[in-house]
Amino acid sequence: MACNGTGCESGCYKDSTGDEVEKSSTEKLNGDVNGDGNHHRHQTTCLKCKAAEATIFTGGEGGSRFCADCFRSNLYGKFKLAVTSHAMISPTDKVLMAFSGGPSSRVALQFVSEMQLKSQKNFDATAIRDRSLPVFGVGVAFIDETEIHPITCTDFNKAIEDIKEIVSNLSPPKKELHIIPIRNIYSTKTSDGSETLKNLINTVSDATGKEDLLSHLRMLSLQKIAIENGYTKLVLGSCTSRIACHVLAATVKGQGYSLAADIQYADARWEIPVVLPLRDCLIQELNILCSLDSLKIVEEFKDSRGGINGLVSSFVKLLQEENPSRECTIVRTAGKLTPFPFNKIPDINTDGDDVHLASQRRHKKFNLKPIESLPPDSFCPICNSPIRDFQSVTSFTNSQTTPALFGAACCSSCQYQILPEELSSMEEFYSFLPQSIIARARNGNQKWIREKIQDCLILDDEDEV
């Protein structure tokens, strides 16, 4: 996590507040919980600037106190540190921001567009000189899941209007907005994606399995939008609190092996790499920022989590109330698990062009130790989790996939909570799956398998070295 980070010194568009905040504030966030007692003297002044009156208290008892400005710059600082230190966004990127309407992705959207604006100003200021960096592009995607979670037409229209308004009110440059129904994961040829999708979800009997399947389909949908529109990164608003819940939920579902893949800053196992710039921000902080800056939130699509996920959420909430640093500790523990080789943004090997060199020079990639772990043997076709179990690896040599073979290729967690037990319903389930998932079972995660062998391939220019 950013806790050990020193101030970000990436060269572009320096603003005096944003950069220095990280160190001191994270110290406070984590250190004060032990009740050091050093800060009890100035109970009401901001811990950062030590001048203005603190109006914002984060992390409950023993947490930090900030004035509004310092709070804002501290939070933005955490975001920026995550982005720069993990090379999440480079100038040549076109990033797709997944927006659900909730506070986390709302703040992520805000921060990404702030960053884009700064980069634009930077570009304008240095445009005359050579090596100026292009400004990364931003698009916004909203996945409409009303087919699965129906809401009234008025609510829906209002929510869509709100989303359009939010996106159009963001700072320039203008961002493209994609509002896509989740049924679009079915190829356009299949006329009734909506029915097939409903049938698919209905064949799953476990409540938690339904929820998880829907979230896997959501990712599929986001990936599809990104691929079709030429985006190079997918930004999710997952915050510390959300990730802490995922850590426990995955543990409870027996996904201990693959857990490390899901909780890193970057996840390049997908066709379009996924990044989590808000990994170090608590939901409490994001909520405060939303109300502080009156960031509009779209409440209509708020999902209520049930089953195992719901239990885990309320458990984590309880723990967080009892100890305000608990969510951080959970994510930090899980962060110590060995990540997978795909948990970093792959170096772009664009024939040594100036832009890439310049962006590399300006990106400070610290904490980026090479990940020396073996890639997994296969990926679950449903949830794309890495699988270690040799027995479950089934090869589809003649590119034929049957429901039984498909089931065998899934991870044990999906087998239990998503796949129907009886053969007849399994066949039904299989027939409702979108083609992309079946292709994943047939071909494996091709992107990663290609990368896995890349080290062994001799490139033309390597001969001379």
Added chain:
Amino acid sequence: MDGTHGGEKTKSRLCSICNQRRPALKRPKTLQQICRECFYVVFEEEIHSVIVNNKLFKPGERIAIGASGGKDSTVLAYVMSELNRRHNYGLDLFLLSVDEGITGYRDDSLETVKRNEIQYGLPLKVVSYKDLYGWTMDEIVKMIGLKNNCTFCGVFRRQALDRGAALLKVDKLVTGHNADDIAETVLLNILRGDIARLSRCTSIITGEDGPIPRCKPFKYTYEKEIKLDYFSTECIYSPNAYRGFAREFIKDLERIRPRAILDIIKSGEDFRIATSTKMPEQGTCQRCGYISSQKWCKACVLLEGLNRGLPKLGIGRTRGVNRNDDQHNDAKNIQSKPCGSLDF
């Protein structure tokens, strides 16, 4: 044993295993409806296969059964002696109890252990805090109050078991930790960020490098089933027992998905933890010779505090010594954490 799925609905009104008798209970682990006879058979055979598959014992070994008088260890004593006889393990079994010196609690449960001694014909050894340390828990509580007394008890018990096992000259110590206990420990280690303990808390045998290895034949056995075995009519929730958040959470999970307990253990086994994450080097205590990573073992530090009238000594995180090297020395950090009674 993992082959059975939870949530299955039995169509017939007969036991889903023997298909002959009427089912008498719903197996907590699998929700199968089975008869009493079949329950005993599957329950005991599951433990037998855990013992065999994990090669827990070798013929001729002397084994101490950690017996608290509680349900887990009572069932353990029964199952161990039964399986030893039935499957000719060739083990010499002993009961080993620790008398913490808690009036009204331990003296009662020691009676249970003494009954087990007669019932299963297993020799019993009782080691007491009073004999080993010169203090009973009653006396310790009188001195330090109710806060932190679990630290003393936990540290002392761990060592007392090892000392008792050494007196009995046994090769291994088996404890009644069940699947719920292990799942709880996995969660707690995540919650408190203890990656080193997280990496080894699911091992069925621990302390193989130490003087006496410990193993947990009930690693995959549900607490509910242990209780069912003997006390099927009794309420499974003892009203006064303290249950932490984590325990409550596990019970909630079990209610909607019985398999969750085993899944947590599976996760704990599968976590990708770098082999370089090691526990601190073990040495021996300069005072009593017990294994210790520091100059004095935890028990000696606590005891010194008691004897000098400074009961706070050794409780909580050590400040000052480690304060400056926190970032550089993770191992030190781990050492200074109180083990508590959850450590096994």
